[in-house]
Amino acid sequence: MSETTLKGKAKHNGSSNVILDVRDIYTYFKTESGVVKALDGVSFDIREQESVGIVGESGCGKTVTSRSILRILPKNGEVVAGEIYYRGVNLMDLTEKQMRHVRGKEIALLFQDPLSALNPVLSIREQMVDVIQLHRGVDEEEAANIAIKMMKAVGIPEAEHRIDDYPHQYSGGMRQRILIARALALRPKLLIADEPTTALDVTIQAQVLDIIQRMRKEYGLSLMLITHNLGVVSENTDRIHVFYGGRVVESGPTRAIFKDPHHPYTIALLESIPSFKKGKGKLATIPGSVPQLINPPKGCRFHPRCPYATDICKTRPPMEKIGEDRYVACFHVDTVIADRKNRLAKSSS
Amino acid sequence: MVSSNTAPMSETRDHDELFPGSPKGRDDVILEVRNLRKYFPIKSRSILFSKVIGHIKAVDGIDLQIFRGEILGLVGESGCGKSTLSKTIVGLEEPTTGQVLLNGADIHHPESREQFMQMRRSIQMVFQDPYNSLNPRRLVKDTLREPLLIHNIEPKRQEEIVLEMLKKVGLEEYHALRYPHEFSGGQRQRIGLARALIMQPDLIIADEPVSALDVSVQASILNLMQELQEEFNVSMIFIAHDLSVVKHVSNRVAVMYLGRIVEIGPTDEVFDTPAHPYTVSLLSAIPFPDQDIKKKKIILEGDVPSPVNLPTGCRFAPRCYKAQERCHQEEPVLEEIRNNVWAACFYPESEKVIFLEMEDEQ
Numbered sequence: 001m002s003e004t005t006l007k008g009k010a011k012h013n014g015s016s017n018v019i020l021d022v023r024d025i026y027t028y029f030k031t032e033s034g035v036v037k038a039l040d041g042v043s044f045d046i047r048e049q050e051s052v053g054i055v056g057e058s059g060c061g062k063t064v065t066s067r068s069i070l071r072i073l074p075k076n077g078e079v080v081a082g083e084i085y086y087r088g089v090n091l092m093d094l095t096e097k098q099m100r101h102v103r104g105k106e107i108a109l110l111f112q113d114p115l116s117a118l119n120p121v122l123s124i125r126e127q128m129v130d131v132i133q134l135h136r137g138v139d140e141e142e143a144a145n146i147a148i149k150m151m152k153a154v155g156i157p158e159a160e161h162r163i164d165d166y167p168h169q170y171s172g173g174m175r176q177r178i179l180i181a182r183a184l185a186l187r188p189k190l191l192i193a194d195e196p197t198t199a200l201d202v203t204i205q206a207q208v209l210d211i212i213q214r215m216r217k218e219y220g221l222s223l224m225l226i227t228h229n230l231g232v233v234s235e236n237t238d239r240i241h242v243f244y245g246g247r248v249v250e251s252g253p254t255r256a257i258f259k260d261p262h263h264p265y266t267i268a269l270l271e272s273i274p275s276f277k278k279g280k281g282k283l284a285t286i287p288g289s290v291p292q293l294i295n296p297p298k299g300c301r302f303h304p305r306c307p308y309a310t311d312i313c314k315t316r317p318p319m320e321k322i323g324e325d326r327y328v329a330c331f332h333v334d335t336v337i338a339d340r341k342n343r344l345a346k347s348s349s
Numbered sequence: 350m351v352s353s354n355t356a357p358m359s360e361t362r363d364h365d366e367l368f369p370g371s372p373k374g375r376d377d378v379i380l381e382v383r384n385l386r387k388y389f390p391i392k393s394r395s396i397l398f399s400k401v402i403g404h405i406k407a408v409d410g411i412d413l414q415i416f417r418g419e420i421l422g423l424v425g426e427s428g429c430g431k432s433t434l435s436k437t438i439v440g441l442e443e444p445t446t447g448q449v450l451l452n453g454a455d456i457h458h459p460e461s462r463e464q465f466m467q468m469r470r471s472i473q474m475v476f477q478d479p480y481n482s483l484n485p486r487r488l489v490k491d492t493l494r495e496p497l498l499i500h501n502i503e504p505k506r507q508e509e510i511v512l513e514m515l516k517k518v519g520l521e522e523y524h525a526l527r528y529p530h531e532f533s534g535g536q537r538q539r540i541g542l543a544r545a546l547i548m549q550p551d552l553i554i555a556d557e558p559v560s561a562l563d564v565s566v567q568a569s570i571l572n573l574m575q576e577l578q579e580e581f582n583v584s585m586i587f588i589a590h591d592l593s594v595v596k597h598v599s600n601r602v603a604v605m606y607l608g609r610i611v612e613i614g615p616t617d618e619v620f621d622t623p624a625h626p627y628t629v630s631l632l633s634a635i636p637f638p639d640q641d642i643k644k645k646k647i648i649l650e651g652d653v654p655s656p657v658n659l660p661t662g663c664r665f666a667p668r669c670y671k672a673q674e675r676c677h678q679e680e681p682v683l684e685e686i687r688n689n690v691w692a693a694c695f696y697p698e699s700e701k702v703i704f705l706e707m708e709d710e711q
Contacts, residue, residue: 203630204426286568
């Protein structure tokens, strides 16, 4: 059903292999102390079968982005402008009923906290079978078979028995596997994983990321991986979009950005993390703090903390292409790049 | 609170004895943890006759020495006993067996009120959550002054000390008259550090002090902690799950698994060439931002076993990629593998297993 909905509505024809095209969205929240401009003109895209990382510190708009895409914002939040094209269809134009076919079946969401995403008083069977029946149009028995098959695929031992267990009988890592199994049982084309491993221990995190990657390849999924963990992004994505203060400041292939970041914020962020290769010396820090989005700085959101800032930075810098697949929103990008090169040359000589 | 029962006296301590993992040739021990065990009873849920049906062995036989001015990183996954160990060290938990000696005196059995007060001054804590660890209804000044009041510091000096301390942690004098909600997470952690340092302790236990902070803020707090540690020459137990952070700050590192130390040694040595398969797996599991570090992926199967029903033999054997017959029967103890690196394993790694190509880079 959703197939037809989507076909009928497809007006926009972007680059053929783009599965999600977010164009200039503005999401605002009304609060007692004013309007919070959580997303302030965010544009980015995700291609078919691509793994894309959304990176940034708390309050930069990562989670609001995923909620805006799926239209599951809290009551006081609203996408006030912009378009979100999913396979050519603007999700903003869909009715709530049509949207329900997109959620889960087309775009699945994986949450940070696997315990609160599961209902504690229903068995895993009840929580999986219903959803599969509804979205895949199969009978109960077939749905249960699919559920067990998916649970086995994500590495849950004795899935035939464990499907009748309740969420509290599973460990954190196992719960996240259940959620992955449930999400993928609906055969979505895009998986949005919002900090999927933040609540897990490192060895379990490695297991879960490994499963997500394996499933992604097996089912040809696109992945939008939201995380503040630069290590996770570095090892698990093809491309990244760096968020700062409700905007995208830099986009490009993961490898290229980690090796050669161009935006002053990305550079500062990467230099501030302790690394196994860096010595014990001082870590680089970013002066000041993350902007208040009720009353954000004019122009470039990063300029009050930026060593390169000049008067022109009080106007909004456009996102400009500066290389193969690479985009940066900074007026001084040439100086920044040259400067970084000099610094690296100095430190290695 | 002064204990009246005759506790083991400090005289029994053998000053020459070095524990597994302690650097050779050092005699300036601040803290000594001796064969420490902390079991929590599990009771059956009967109203009338609740009886103990088992124990959670949170800390199960730890020997550890901390030397003056060193930072010991304590790493391990959730449930491995890191927090119980630190709580028992500060005296918030009574040990089931074993002792914690601070400057030679048993922290759980002080000989006098003075000694009790002295020990409380000498050991301080910094907590993970800068939001919940400060009293929201108290001015920063009052929070910082509290320990000075308790320990009867001259009232005139108190304000001076508070203001001086605020400056040392990078805050201004006017911050003293503010409430915690007026600060950012990073600033609150600065206040937490000021509170810990104000009594000039010998030892600070920092339990995940930066894991609630964003990376850019984390960097400034780590820098500050290092500066202060040098200035005050205080020893520190630094608990963290982020191994890059631990590598950055600590001189020595202890890796815990299910209530025991499985590997301990100089940080750079242990992280460069880990000996215990658990350390190897842990390092392998951590995603690194450095694109040019090539490492081997070892994905552990299964979860951490429950500390109630411990596996027989080596605790790590059921998940270990190297486990042999012997590992399931006998429990290995810490032994020196290389210079100062100790591991509890029958088949330790002796060569670089994960960071195969990192050396080429350097």
